[in-house]
Amino acid sequence: xxxxxxxxxxxxxxxxxxxxxxxxxxxxxxxxxxxxxxxxxxxxxxxxxxxxxxxxxxxxxxxxxxxxxxxxxxxxxxxxxxxxxxxxxxxxxxx
Amino acid sequence: xxxxxxxxxxxxxxxxxxxxxxxxxxxxxxxxxxxxxxxxxxxxxxxxxxxxxxxxxxxxxxxxxxxxxxxxxxxxxxxxxxxxxxxxxxxxxxxxxxxxxxxxxxxxxxxxxxxxxxxxxxxxxxxxxxxxxxxxxxxxxxxxxxxxxxxxxxxxxxxxxxxxxxxxxxxxxxxxxxxxxxxxxxxxxxxxxxxxxxxxxxxxxxxxxxxxxxxxxxxxxxxxxxxxxxxxxxxxxxxxxxxxxxxxxxxxxxxxxxxxxxxxxxxxxxxxxxxxxxxxxxxxxxxxxxxxxxxxxxxxxxxxxxxxxxxxxxxxxxxxxxxxxxxxxxxxxxxxxxxxxxxxxxxxxxxxxxxxxxxxxxxxxxxxxxxxxxxxxxxxxxxxxxxxxxxxxxxxxxxxxxxxxxxxxxxxxxxxxxxxxxxxxxxxxxxxxxxxxxxxxxxxxxxxxxxxxxxxxxxxxx
Numbered sequence: 054x055x056x057x058x059x060x061x062x063x064x065x066x067x068x069x070x071x072x073x074x075x076x077x078x079x080x081x082x083x084x085x086x087x088x089x090x091x092x093x094x095x096x097x098x099x100x101x102x103x104x105x106x107x108x109x110x111x112x113x114x115x116x117x118x119x120x121x122x123x124x125x126x127x128x129x130x131x132x133x134x135x136x137x138x139x140x141x142x143x144x145x146x147x148x
Numbered sequence: 149x150x151x152x153x154x155x156x157x158x159x160x161x162x163x164x165x166x167x168x169x170x171x172x173x174x175x176x177x178x179x180x181x182x183x184x185x186x187x188x189x190x191x192x193x194x195x196x197x198x199x200x201x202x203x204x205x206x207x208x209x210x211x212x213x214x215x216x217x218x219x220x221x222x223x224x225x226x227x228x229x230x231x232x233x234x235x236x237x238x239x240x241x242x243x244x245x246x247x248x249x250x251x252x253x254x255x256x257x258x259x260x261x262x263x264x265x266x267x268x269x270x271x272x273x274x275x276x277x278x279x280x281x282x283x284x285x286x287x288x289x290x291x292x293x294x295x296x297x298x299x300x301x302x303x304x305x306x307x308x309x310x311x312x313x314x315x316x317x318x319x320x321x322x323x324x325x326x327x328x329x330x331x332x333x334x335x336x337x338x339x340x341x342x343x344x345x346x347x348x349x350x351x352x353x354x355x356x357x358x359x360x361x362x363x364x365x366x367x368x369x370x371x372x373x374x375x376x377x378x379x380x381x382x383x384x385x386x387x388x389x390x391x392x393x394x395x396x397x398x399x400x401x402x403x404x405x406x407x408x409x410x411x412x413x414x415x416x417x418x419x420x421x422x423x424x425x426x427x428x429x430x431x432x433x434x435x436x437x438x439x440x441x442x443x444x445x446x447x448x449x450x451x452x453x454x455x456x457x458x459x460x461x462x463x464x465x466x467x468x469x470x471x472x473x474x475x476x477x478x479x480x481x482x483x484x485x486x487x488x489x490x491x492x493x494x495x496x497x498x499x500x501x502x503x504x505x506x507x508x509x510x511x512x513x514x515x516x517x518x519x520x521x522x523x524x525x526x527x528x529x530x531x532x533x534x535x536x537x538x539x540x541x542x543x544x545x546x547x548x549x550x551x552x553x554x555x556x557x558x559x560x561x562x563x564x565x566x567x568x569x570x571x572x573x574x575x576x577x578x579x580x581x582x583x584x585x586x587x588x589x590x591x592x593x594x595x596x597x598x599x600x601x602x603x604x605x606x607x608x609x610x
Contacts (some may be wrong), residue, residue, distance in 0.1 A: 056507040064494060071452065071497045072459075072474065073490055074482040087495060089554045094441035100515050107513030108520055110344045110374065111330045111570025112594060117373040128236035133463035144461055145469050145476035 157302035206249035229484025239337020256291025286317030293317030312563025319587025320542035330570030334369030342450035392425030402535035439565035445512035452496025527593035537587030
């Protein structure tokens, strides 16, 4: 399988997964642009990464834990929403 | 109101020679003129808050890139999907500068979420280069560099870099940009682009200004688990030293494909440092050519997960609650994200998909290890690395329009490797080609800010 190939169906599927509605023109345009990008990125295959560890961060990070104590935090969670009712966020229909 | 240096201004305020009320009225007027001419701001404050203290930045005007949260001041990250978002808190970097007495004057324009190299991917205006209005200020911190270049009053800018978003705009506008070591400045309150790459940093008119701002914002923060345990320090103290005995490495890969006139200026800069007592030698960083694909795959993968939270529910863009949740979220996201954001979400989601993840995301992270190892090996022999910041001068907007997405990404070829490795870097003006500024890029090992500050200062003071 050639991992570096992308077609319209795949772009459409990924867009749906990402909750993006694309027009047919956008799908065609993105497919072309992403194909160009991937054909350049294919270069990564040249690097021998056998036994190389992935770097999730630039330097090794350690887990940081704090004491399990509540901190005071004054703010109004609903201040930035337009969709609210009583003291609740109001969302779209689930079913 | 005279244009004086930040250093002079802070002394004058402290000794009572400047009336801050008069000064701030003047600053607001000047910013309005700058905004009219160059479009540097997304939000320009009409009324400024009084300084919180008489600390080390007492009274100093501070502009803030719009992806850094500011309490009660709209913060959009340049995106329509965050239009109207008013953070209920200050980012740590904001809190620290305000604790030192800095005064926020406004929020600067950026590419949406940092997705760009020319600040043309913004919903809120495109900053124009004060040196040539037909040209870009660079990106993604284009508003910050625009304002710093245009301001004829003391000011410093808080900016942010993921893959070059401080160095590039600094180089294109003839300003000084510092990207600190990853983790030196807390990301608490920064709107994420890519968590393992984002760094808050500074843009200023000279090396002293950025060293001063870094001294205020650097240091451990318990709110950010990736924040390094480093004691606070005064970075301006490194600016008194010369470069005698400093070893400078010149990575040969960083001159490939670079405009010849730019290379000449960078070599002249290296000779100048040699005249001042430094020594230099060419070196090779063999994985440089792989840094660009590695960077972009990691950055878009992280971005696509970060952007999943924008759904028109709790803040930012809201639309009529129609359809089921899938339809509503898709409608809001399709309306709220710009084209480059959509492209990166799709590419990032693709790179993390079952069946593709190992070939893309994991491979990119392994190549990142090789890029980091190149730097680590080199810094065993050298104090700093010197190279051009950008391969070209600031392009014209009509040239930018013709570029395909991959051609735009290629512009970051010299800045992505150090950003991927999380090492500190400074771009300082080194000369001009046809009246347009060229940046010299100085890179140091992790937490060696002092060395790049020392060299930048020695280079720019004479």
